[in-house]
Amino acid sequence: MSASGRASIGLLKRGWHEIPDVMGSGVMALIGLGLGAISFHLYYNVKDGDNRRYKIEYTVIRHDDPRAEKVRKD
Structure with a gap:
């Protein structure tokens, strides 16, 4: 795994621990x-x-x- 991949995972973990409501609402x-x-x-x-x-x-x-078969006759 590259260094930038580990950094982004670490950033997500840090965000989840510091601002869980923002991270949770982002996921939702x-x-x-x-x-x-x-x-x-x-x-x-x-x-x-x-x-x-x-x-x-x-x-x-x-x-x-x-398209004539799809025309609705309401």
Whole structure:
């Protein structure tokens, strides 16, 4: 292991002992950002989240277009 690797581990240990609330909240923030990115990908990109009910501009989709199956008729 290089010297900079040991220094960064030592810095994390020192931070955990001196300011545990800041270090803990930083870890929770990283977990929250990761879960948010995963849920955005699963619920928006995979399930066609861009299929808005009311669009700003008029769009014509032909019946043979693959996007026509995803159009909701609410």
